[in-house]
Amino acid sequence: MRKGALLMAASLVLVWGGTSQALAGDAAAGEELANTYCAACHGPEGAGMGPNPALAGMSEELFVGTMRAFRSGKRESATMGVLSGSLTDAQFQDLAAYYGQFEPVAHEFRIDGPLHHVSASVCQTCHEDIYRQWSGSMHAKSTALRDPIHELLYRRVVGDPRKEGEIHGASGRYPVCLQCHAPNAAKDQVTKLDAKDAYAEGVNCVACHQISGYKGVRRAEGGLRLGIMAYETSGDTLQGATGFPFDMTANEQAEGNPHVPSGEVDTFGQVIPAALPLQGNPRMMRSSDLCLGCHHLRPNPQGVPLCATGDEIEASGSQVTCQSCHMPIAEGFANHSMGGGHDPAMLSRAVNLTIDVEPNGDGVQAHVVLQNQLPHKMPTGAPFRNIQVKVTALDAAGNVLWTNFEKHAQQEDPKSYLFYQLADDEGKPSMPPTATQVGIDTRLEPHERRVLTYAIPVQPAVVRGELLYNLVFEPMKPQIMKLTDDAELLETRRMAFYEARL
Ligand code: HEC
Ligand code: HEC
Ligand code: HEC
Ligand code: HEC
Ligand code: HEC
Ligand code: HEC
Numbered sequence: 001m002r003k004g005a006l007l008m009a010a011s012l013v014l015v016w017g018g019t020s021q022a023l024a025g026d027a028a029a030g031e032e033l034a035n036t037y038c039a040a041c042h043g044p045e046g047a048g049m050g051p052n053p054a055l056a057g058m059s060e061e062l063f064v065g066t067m068r069a070f071r072s073g074k075r076e077s078a079t080m081g082v083l084s085g086s087l088t089d090a091q092f093q094d095l096a097a098y099y100g101q102f103e104p105v106a107h108e109f110r111i112d113g114p115l116h117h118v119s120a121s122v123c124q125t126c127h128e129d130i131y132r133q134w135s136g137s138m139h140a141k142s143t144a145l146r147d148p149i150h151e152l153l154y155r156r157v158v159g160d161p162r163k164e165g166e167i168h169g170a171s172g173r174y175p176v177c178l179q180c181h182a183p184n185a186a187k188d189q190v191t192k193l194d195a196k197d198a199y200a201e202g203v204n205c206v207a208c209h210q211i212s213g214y215k216g217v218r219r220a221e222g223g224l225r226l227g228i229m230a231y232e233t234s235g236d237t238l239q240g241a242t243g244f245p246f247d248m249t250a251n252e253q254a255e256g257n258p259h260v261p262s263g264e265v266d267t268f269g270q271v272i273p274a275a276l277p278l279q280g281n282p283r284m285m286r287s288s289d290l291c292l293g294c295h296h297l298r299p300n301p302q303g304v305p306l307c308a309t310g311d312e313i314e315a316s317g318s319q320v321t322c323q324s325c326h327m328p329i330a331e332g333f334a335n336h337s338m339g340g341g342h343d344p345a346m347l348s349r350a351v352n353l354t355i356d357v358e359p360n361g362d363g364v365q366a367h368v369v370l371q372n373q374l375p376h377k378m379p380t381g382a383p384f385r386n387i388q389v390k391v392t393a394l395d396a397a398g399n400v401l402w403t404n405f406e407k408h409a410q411q412e413d414p415k416s417y418l419f420y421q422l423a424d425d426e427g428k429p430s431m432p433p434t435a436t437q438v439g440i441d442t443r444l445e446p447h448e449r450r451v452l453t454y455a456i457p458v459q460p461a462v463v464r465g466e467l468l469y470n471l472v473f474e475p476m477k478p479q480i481m482k483l484t485d486d487a488e489l490l491e492t493r494r495m496a497f498y499e500a501r502l
Contacts, residue, residue, distance in 0.1 A: 024090075025060070030098025033091060037083065040268065046099045049272055057104030063096040064089070077113065115236050116184045119197035120204045126258075127205075133336040134205070142181045142202030143193050148483035149382075149472060150181060157433045164192040170301045170433060179227025180294040183207045186228050203294070209238045212281060214289035217296045230293030236277060241334075243280020288313070291322045304422060304435045309380045316446030318375030325374075341385055341471055344493050350378055351444065353496040355391075355465050363457040366391060366500070368465050370452070372444035379418065379443060379469070383432050384476060386419035387495070388468040389452060393460035401458045415452055418443050460502065467496040 034046070041052040048054030055063070069075035070084035087095075120140070124131035134140050141147045144154040144161035151161070158175045159166040168175040178186040178193075184207060185191065185199035193199045198206065213232030217224055244260050259278035265271055284290050288310070296310030305311065313322075327334045339346030352371040357364050368391055372378045379385035388409040393402040405412035410419075423439030424430040430439075444450060456463070470492055472480065477490050 025093035025095070025097030027094070027097040027101060029091075030094035030096070033087075033095055034098050038095070040270070041079075043272075045102050047102075054104070055099045056102035058096070058099055060093065060096040060100055063099060064092045067092045067095075115206050115210055115238070116187050116233075117196060117198045118206050120201050121197065123205045129331070130333070130336045131205075137336065137338045138340065138342055139203035139207075139338060140201060143200060144181070145193055145200050146202065148480050148486075148489070150177075151483050152476070152480050153432065154181075158191075161191070161193045164190060164195075166191040176226060179229055180298070181227075183228035183294075187233075206238070208290065209240065209278075210234050211284055211290055211293075212237075212239055213284065214287075214293060217293060224299065226298060227294050230296075234279070238276060238278040239281040239285060240278050241280070241282050241285040243278065286321065286323065288322045291326075295322070300432055300435060302434075302436045304432075304437060306383050306422070306432050307381050309376045312376040312380060312446055316375045318446065320375060341379065341381065341469070344495070347469055347493060347495040350374055351387075351467060351496055353465050353467055353498045355463055355498055355500040357463050357500045357502060360455055363455065363459060364393075364463070364502070366393075366454045366456055366463045368452040368454065370444060370448075370450045370467075372446065372448045372450075375446045377443045377445060382471075383420060383422055384472040386417065386470050386473065388470075389416040389418070390466040390468055391416070391452075391454055392464045392466075393456045393458060394462040394464060396461040398462075401460055402456050404454060415442070462502070463500045465496075465498045465500075466494055469493045469495040 034042075038046070038055070041049060042055050043049035043052070046055030046058075048056075058066075066075065067084045067087070068089075070077055070080040071087075073081060084092075120131060120134065138147065142150070144151040154161060154175075154177060157170065158168050158177060166175060167173060168177070174186075174189055175191060178191065180203075182193055182199055182202050184196070184201075184204065185193055188199075190199070198204060207228070210233045211231045212234035215225070215230055215232060217226055217230045219225055238259065240259070244257070258275040261271055261274045261277075263271070292310040295307070297308040298306050300306055323334070326338050326340075327336065329335070337343070341347065350373060352369075352373060354369045354371075356367045356369065358367075359365075368389060370389070374380070379387060389404075390409070391404040392400055395401055404416055410417040420441040420443055421439040422430050422432055422435030423437050424434065425436050427437075427439055430436070471490060480490060
């Protein structure tokens, strides 16, 4: 649509006033260039087409500036880089004059650049519920901009998540952390994570829905490729669990669905592609492989495994997929909350705690039974997760008669402390980046049933058991709390509770 006469008049006034440069371009010459080189992608009259942005109504300044940026490589685009390089400044102005005369078009799902630059907010437009679930998950908070626990360690071993050119100190290379914690930034090998929403969003919609194949984390020659490097990705096509039937265009369901072509054709008779093309890939989307590139294992520079959830499941022989527990179907679709240690409801289902009590001289003997329900260790994941098994004997009035530890589970009753400790060469505790071995590992093995037996020297009315979960070790807490206002983040959580009444 041509711009209204009023608008034209207004720009003429500006030109007469001498404040603006006169339009140097020739719109007729521009039209010829546009139809020859540009319309196939940007649509007739620059209205935009599929993922290609609209050009209609761009100001001359913006248009010419953008074309120059493509030509110099300042703005990266394989297609536009080549095209702009074959045109002169005068031709940029002709094209600007042509496209500038049309009304700007609000192109609905305009995607600037490659799929891995697409923000979750684009998907939110239609997938509101899934977006909300994802927003509350650690996937949405996986970068050092949004997770203070990760931030503490990231700042120590890498640096500032808002600065470009940061390196991983120990290896002197691009920070490996970002391959898993900020996969879209890793694809571009950048470290300034606030530069794009799609970087800051960490493991966002396209980070998972662009995964088309799993190569495995171990290279043939023995090295590792972690996170997004362990996957094949699909260029511009989203991956879904089912996809849509190929004749979907003839189906009324296609209406308003940007993942299938609408069947409309452009002025050249070409079928206009889907705005957000999607293909069915149940082999990936319904398999643990989708998660394993990031969750399999993660060794530090000395090769000591941290976060080895995938390895643990493999060793357990379990065939149950991650999705069946972490993405249950509720209200008709796969839930994207993906809870773990940060989610009290998820935690409460991990270990079944019961207590059997039998007479023992003047007192009783309590068998505290811990049944790990999971095909991975408990706790799994990050090296500072820990659980205290607290056992208390009470009289009928609720007074405490006996307890297995007062303050320090590890010192007073080592078997009641479930954790793993990274250690240095001498076996002394060490932080993840510097550890050379796994020191102590008292965690529950996959599906393990463990019985802790206590001789309680009194006659109680109740023997109470509690599992107390902490995301991090106590000494780390003050440092992390400096990085967040979330007072509840590091609170000890009672993940299981049982009372045997005598
Ligand atoms: C093969 C498809 C293709 C052709 C042909 C093509 N473009 Fe593009 N163009 C794109 C894509 C894709 C982008 C988005 C690039 C990005 O942001 O990385 C783009 C972006 C642009 C932009 C930036 C728009 C914005 O909103 O920032 C301008 C301007 C542009 N093209 C002009 C042209 C002109 C002029 C021609 C013809 C000389 C042309 N393009 C031909 C695919 C094409
Ligand atoms: C951690 C990876 C991951 C992230 C992040 C993710 N998804 Fe998914 N999504 C999946 C998997 C896996 C499935 C398939 C589940 C199944 O069918 O077993 C899925 C399924 C879906 C489905 C189909 C749901 C159904 O059951 O009908 C939609 C729609 C979807 N995702 C949209 C999104 C959107 C929108 C976002 C971002 C807000 C997002 N996804 C983020 C992994 C992910
Ligand atoms: C204009 C609306 C719209 C937008 C924007 C949109 N979708 Fe969808 N999407 C749909 C519709 C409609 C369906 C089909 C019904 C359903 O499954 O919810 C669908 C289905 C899906 C499915 C399931 C496909 C399958 O194989 O079963 C996935 C995955 C998905 N979308 C991912 C995304 C992602 C990721 C984004 C953002 C990059 C996105 N969608 C943006 C409308 C949209
Ligand atoms: C691109 C890498 C990537 C993929 C793919 C991925 N994740 Fe994650 N996931 C992460 C990262 C990074 C975190 C940790 C974020 C943090 O705590 O800072 C995480 C966190 C989690 C957590 C929460 C842990 C907690 O502390 O509460 C669960 C559960 C989880 N992922 C399950 C899955 C499942 C299931 C899949 C496959 C369907 C999957 N992830 C796919 C990278 C990934
Ligand atoms: C039988 C159900 C089940 C299966 C199968 C399962 N998980 Fe879990 N997972 C859980 C429960 C329950 C928790 C909560 C306990 C916890 O956080 O340690 C959990 C916790 C986690 C955590 C959080 C660890 C942390 O540090 O907070 C991650 C990561 C995780 N699972 C990843 C996976 C991956 C990846 C797979 C597949 C390879 C998988 N899980 C398979 C049930 C399951
Ligand atoms: C192979 C993928 C991968 C790499 C590489 C990786 N991480 Fe992680 N990281 C994860 C996953 C997955 C989780 C969360 C689930 C879990 O606890 O297992 C996680 C969790 C964490 C946590 C705990 C976050 C929380 O909220 O409790 C910290 C801290 C952390 N990573 C730091 C780092 C640092 C620093 C680097 C780089 C030196 C790094 N990670 C590299 C996958 C990775």
